Amino acid sequence: MAEQGEKRRRLVLIASPLQGHMTPMLQLGSYLHSKGFSITFAHSELNPPDPSNHPDFTFLPLPAKLSDTGGSSGFIQFLQALNDNCKPHLQKHLIQIIDAQKASSQKESIVIIHDNLMFCAGSIAGDLGLPSIIVRSSSAACVPAYRIIPQLHKVGRFPVEDSLLQEMVPGLDPLRYKDIPFIGLTTQQSLKLTTLFTSKTPPVAFLWNTIEFLEQSALTQIRHRYQVPIFTIGPLHKTSPTPSNSFLEEDTSCISWLDKQSPKSVIYASVGSLATMDAKVATEMAWGLTNSNQPFLWVVRPGSVHGCDWIEFLPEDLVSEMKVKGLIVKWAPQKDVLAHSAVGGFWSHCGWNSTLESVCEGIPMLCQPFNNDQFLNARYLSHVWKMGLEIVEERGEIESAIKRLFVSKEGEEMRCRAMEIQEQIKVAVSHGGSSQNSMDDLVKFILSL
Numbered sequence: 001m002a003e004q005g006e007k008r009r010r011l012v013l014i015a016s017p018l019q020g021h022m023t024p025m026l027q028l029g030s031y032l033h034s035k036g037f038s039i040t041f042a043h044s045e046l047n048p049p050d051p052s053n054h055p056d057f058t059f060l061p062l063p064a065k066l067s068d069t070g071g072s073s074g075f076i077q078f079l080q081a082l083n084d085n086c087k088p089h090l091q092k093h094l095i096q097i098i099d100a101q102k103a104s105s106q107k108e109s110i111v112i113i114h115d116n117l118m119f120c121a122g123s124i125a126g127d128l129g130l131p132s133i134i135v136r137s138s139s140a141a142c143v144p145a146y147r148i149i150p151q152l153h154k155v156g157r158f159p160v161e162d163s164l165l166q167e168m169v170p171g172l173d174p175l176r177y178k179d180i181p182f183i184g185l186t187t188q189q190s191l192k193l194t195t196l197f198t199s200k201t202p203p204v205a206f207l208w209n210t211i212e213f214l215e216q217s218a219l220t221q222i223r224h225r226y227q228v229p230i231f232t233i234g235p236l237h238k239t240s241p242t243p244s245n246s247f248l249e250e251d252t253s254c255i256s257w258l259d260k261q262s263p264k265s266v267i268y269a270s271v272g273s274l275a276t277m278d279a280k281v282a283t284e285m286a287w288g289l290t291n292s293n294q295p296f297l298w299v300v301r302p303g304s305v306h307g308c309d310w311i312e313f314l315p316e317d318l319v320s321e322m323k324v325k326g327l328i329v330k331w332a333p334q335k336d337v338l339a340h341s342a343v344g345g346f347w348s349h350c351g352w353n354s355t356l357e358s359v360c361e362g363i364p365m366l367c368q369p370f371n372n373d374q375f376l377n378a379r380y381l382s383h384v385w386k387m388g389l390e391i392v393e394e395r396g397e398i399e400s401a402i403k404r405l406f407v408s409k410e411g412e413e414m415r416c417r418a419m420e421i422q423e424q425i426k427v428a429v430s431h432g433g434s435s436q437n438s439m440d441d442l443v444k445f446i447l448s449l
């Protein structure tokens with residue numbers, strides 16, 4: 001808590017409009033507000049948060065003139081346009097906040113806390129002489145993986161030739177070339193992305209939505225590289241739970257459906273808020289789920305299958321059979337689903353939030369990464385934490401992977417491992433645990449600025 005008589009801090013949080021980034025930022029804001037800080041929450045007008053869930057925040061919508069996140073191919077242009085659009089508005093508002101402080105008798109010093117995708121905030125903070133802290137909503141292991149790309153490029157190994165894909169990247173154990181985050185992008189695109197994230201004004205600290213024991217080696221490298229405090233405050237949905245902030249409406253009927261299933265019997269399948277796929281890939285998923293004879297809950301996000309509104313690409317007789325064996329919804333209350341006793345496995349695209357949500361509930365995973373850091377997360381799940389199986393897109397192999405997960409010794413071992421990790425996370429987020437300590441240290445650090 002800010003001491004009485006001590007100068008108060010106004011924290012200006014700048015969120016990005018992606019589901020997997022907005023939710024942790026709101027959770028962080030709630031925690032910091034509970035510690036006595038005033039919170040201004042800046043966000044683009046695309047995918048705004050619901051202010052009624054956070055009545056104590058001052059919300060600052062930034063006009064962005066964007067209608068979607070650009071898909072994976074247009075992501076760099078999207079990020080650039082997002083930052084270019086938001087920058088003048090953010091700058092204007094920050095100057096107003098600074099001027100209001102100067103005129104006020106109740107002095108508050110201002111600290112900027114921004115999502116790493118909102119890099120414009122770092123340079124504005126530098127220009128205005130404000131301290132800035134960067135929030136990272138991806139794994140720590142991404143950093144060494146991103147940083148190696150220019151080096152690989154220099155020695156002619158990026159973009160990666162097909163013949164190298166299965167090989168280990170020297171110095172990047174346990175990653176193979178196929179796990180590098182920017183695989184599929186051109187060299188120019190990859191280098192552009194790495195430079196976009198390098199602020200010309202260094203931040204005073206980083207906040208990471210991760211847990212110390214899970215990513216110790218990557219965190220050591222990051223600390224060595226940045227030489228500023230790195231706070232590992234995750235998983236934020238456990239250290240600071242908040243009301244749901246889904247951009248899409250959650251279909252809560254799936255919870256009563258889960259209530260009727262046997263313990264640990266259901267495979268939950270979802271590819272998150274951004275991944276898209278061809279109807280052929282989605283059809284293989286549908287057959288794999290159906291033929292596994294395991295009850296399933298499948299999220300098909302509207303628009304996630306190219307050229308389709310929802311599931312009209314599936315043959316009618318398959319849909320009828322699926323309705324008997326499982327449930328298909330457009331969007332689920334994922335954290336509640338994963339915490340439900342009927343769920344025994346998660347077939348995921350391995351976005352970082354989904355990964356954290358699954359490890360927190362001790363749910364082993366089937367890993368089907370689509371892009372970016374998902375390949376890297378999948379590699380950690382299968383190879384390091386040993387609680388995931390990498391799967392392919394063909395129905396027969398999907399069916400056998402689901403069976404391996406639910407009814408084999410190997411699956412049982414993965415479940416035990418997932419539950420061990422769950423226990424370690426419970427320790428990390430409880431009093432005296434690494435994440436709780438890091439959150440306390442963060443509060444002290446902000447008060448020291």
Ligand code: UDP
Nearest residue numbers: 020272273274299331332334351352353354
């Ligand atoms: N999510 C959800 N319902 C769904 C699918 C996903 O609430 O049906 C949430 C999930 O709990 C997670 C977020 O959406 O917090 C997805 O973030 P992640 O980093 O896993 O993937 P992204 O969407 O960024 O690819």
